[in-house]
Amino acid sequence: MSDTNTTSPDAPRSAYVHVPFCRHHCGYCNFTVIAGRDDLAESMLAAIQLELSGLDQPCPLDTLYIGGGTPTHLPIDWLTRLVESLRVHLPLQAGSEFTVEANPVDLQPELVEQLVSLGVTRVSLGVQSFQADKLKLLERDHDAVLARRAMQLVQDAGLDLSIDLIFSVPGESLEDWHADLKEATRGQPGHLSSYGLTVEQGTPLLASVRNGELQELDSELQRQMYVLAIDELGSGGWEHYEVSSFARPDARCRHNQTYWDGSSYLAFGPGASRFLDGRRETNHRSVFTYLKRVQSGESPVMESERLSAEDAARERLVFGLRRMQGVESGQFQQQTGFSVEQLMGPLLDHYQELELVSFSQGQLQLTREGILLSDSIWPQLLRT
Numbered sequence: 001m002s003d004t005n006t007t008s009p010d011a012p013r014s015a016y017v018h019v020p021f022c023r024h025h026c027g028y029c030n031f032t033v034i035a036g037r038d039d040l041a042e043s044m045l046a047a048i049q050l051e052l053s054g055l056d057q058p059c060p061l062d063t064l065y066i067g068g069g070t071p072t073h074l075p076i077d078w079l080t081r082l083v084e085s086l087r088v089h090l091p092l093q094a095g096s097e098f099t100v101e102a103n104p105v106d107l108q109p110e111l112v113e114q115l116v117s118l119g120v121t122r123v124s125l126g127v128q129s130f131q132a133d134k135l136k137l138l139e140r141d142h143d144a145v146l147a148r149r150a151m152q153l154v155q156d157a158g159l160d161l162s163i164d165l166i167f168s169v170p171g172e173s174l175e176d177w178h179a180d181l182k183e184a185t186r187g188q189p190g191h192l193s194s195y196g197l198t199v200e201q202g203t204p205l206l207a208s209v210r211n212g213e214l215q216e217l218d219s220e221l222q223r224q225m226y227v228l229a230i231d232e233l234g235s236g237g238w239e240h241y242e243v244s245s246f247a248r249p250d251a252r253c254r255h256n257q258t259y260w261d262g263s264s265y266l267a268f269g270p271g272a273s274r275f276l277d278g279r280r281e282t283n284h285r286s287v288f289t290y291l292k293r294v295q296s297g298e299s300p301v302m303e304s305e306r307l308s309a310e311d312a313a314r315e316r317l318v319f320g321l322r323r324m325q326g327v328e329s330g331q332f333q334q335q336t337g338f339s340v341e342q343l344m345g346p347l348l349d350h351y352q353e354l355e356l357v358s359f360s361q362g363q364l365q366l367t368r369e370g371i372l373l374s375d376s377i378w379p380q381l382l383r384t
Helices: 038-052 076-089 109-117 132-137 144-156 174-186 204-210 219-235 254-261 287-295 309-322 329-336 340-344 346-353 368-372 374-382
Strands: 014-019 061-068 092-102 122-128 160-167 191-196 239-242 245-247 266-268 273-276 279-283 301-306 357-360 363-366
Touching: 014 076, 014 254, 038 076, 038 266, 038 287, 061 076, 061 254, 076 109, 092 254, 109 144, 122 144, 144 160, 160 174, 160 219, 174 219, 191 219, 219 239, 219 368, 254 309, 309 329, 309 340, 309 363, 309 374, 329 340, 340 346, 346 357, 346 374, 363 368, 368 374
Parallel strands: 014 061, 014 266, 061 092, 092 122, 122 160, 160 191
Antiparallel strands: 191 245, 239 245, 266 273, 273 279, 279 301, 357 363
């Protein structure tokens, strides 16, 4: 494998590590995960360590994120080995943010204690819902009691708690979603990510929708659910700082802001994507292919693209608009070499007329209506 240069002026200060193992592959998930093959864990840890050894020198980090899959599905000693290997190649700086994704059913007191001893500062808990029927349809392996217990364990250990919730699940009512929001905020996490369920290609959920077994919610109900989340959390003192992200004061996810800022970042493991020196690379999504390539000394990269200056600017524009603060046009032009007006062209006036964006005193932001329709805006802005 070729070395990864971490000495450029835009040297990365963040890294993502993908652990693909899960107890069960949920029917709605199209991430790079593998279930029932814990026998591959030893090989995976060795492969990630080999990939890390491709760094030309240790890369000091401000944020580190171990996701998946389910990192906490690994036995404690294997998770410890992974973190110790990461420390050698990706030393965390003082005041850094170190996040590990977790499944509620995996969190036991001894595991949480070990996370603390390993320097983890934040746990991102895949709650998704507190409703029994909804959890069953999503094929989650926990219930509301386990979710509450896991949340409390994380907080009692002094770790920052972030939780994920999913809405617009087939058969879900607005009242169901409201109950999930109330239960989530009652647990007082510092950060909440709220995602509308997407029926992805290649998932069992898509097959169930296509054969008529399940029916997607109509767009108006999905809209009402999103609005309810924004209003309910906003009235409770939560800051809606990104399209899908809400935080208590001083509890924003620093790692995710690396992506939205257009900064460079490293990534390791199957299916992981990195952005370095204007080049975006994605490792092979097949766990077996990833292992085979790394073990044979080949690059695990499946896709590699050097973005043109304009494409990079368009990406930064989209990521910037995902944040509620929006894009400051003067700073944006200084950073990218392109003006907002140049990239958006007639769309800028068109979106202002439709009241999807506001552009005042050099600040471009999505309006409330723009936030609700943002998924239809991004493809237009990325076109060249």
